[in-house]
Every structure is written in structure tokens, then in C-alpha cells.
Amino acid sequence: MINNNYVPEWYISPFQHVKYTLARNQMHMDLLFENMNDVDEFMSNGCDAQVNFYNDDSMEIVQIQGCERPLIEAHGLLLHEAVHIWQRIKQQMNERDPSTEFEAYSIQAIAQDLFAMFEESQCND
Numbered sequence: 001m002i003n004n005n006y007v008p009e010w011y012i013s014p015f016q017h018v019k020y021t022l023a024r025n026q027m028h029m030d031l032l033f034e035n036m037n038d039v040d041e042f043m044s045n046g047c048d049a050q051v052n053f054y055n056d057d058s059m060e061i062v063q064i065q066g067c068e069r070p071l072i073e074a075h076g077l078l079l080h081e082a083v084h085i086w087q088r089i090k091q092q093m094n095e096r097d098p099s100t101e102f103e104a105y106s107i108q109a110i111a112q113d114l115f116a117m118f119e120e121s122q123c124n125d
Helices: 026-031 071-092 100-121
Strands: 019-023 049-054 059-064
Touching (some): 019 026, 049 071
Parallel strands (some): 019 059
8 A cells, every 4th residue: 555645755866867756646646747737647658667757858757556566576666667767867978888887886776766765655554
């Protein structure tokens, strides 16, 4: 079950190229937009998780639905989306061939933020 007190917060990527957050339902999506005409439908791609890019790729909203899946599966999905965020950051940095450690630490930082947001958004039954 999703924590009704969870409010998505913007996190800033390493090197401050993008902001990203986690939405768990349509209400969270609605909270993230000033103009309601700009709001996308939650989970519009029909996947288990997705990331949408806004404002010339400088703002990214990761979406994941449901709480019924095992935590390890949710973390796997969030890690997958963290890689997509990293791929956009890499493009914005014009970084064609980052070192493997630079890439690994960047993805790790993004994934840990997403894991923390996911934990915060879960109910503690």
C-alpha cells in the first residue's frame, strides 16, 4: 500500500544536470506540475515502471506502480530507470566514453535516491 503522506521531492543528479523524482500514482503526477494541462497520465506506457523526461530533459519523473511485488523486483525496476536517467545525463554532459567507475558511481547514487524515495512512499504496515 502506498503511504498517503508521501509527497514527491526533487532530487538533483550528481553534477547537477537534472532533477528527478518518483511518482507512485496519478495524484503524485498532478502534484509535480504547476499547469494541469501539462500533466501526463500516470504509467502511460503500460509498463511496470517508466521514466518520462520534461523541460528539455532537465526534469525526470520515474513512475512505478503497485506495492505487491517483492522489494528486490521493485529495486530492479528502479535500477533500470536509474540507468535511463544516467543515459540522459551522459548526453547532456557530452560524455561519450565515461570511465567505468564514473558511470557505476553515478548510477549507484541515482538508484539509491530512487530506493529511498520508494521506501518513503511505502506504507509501514
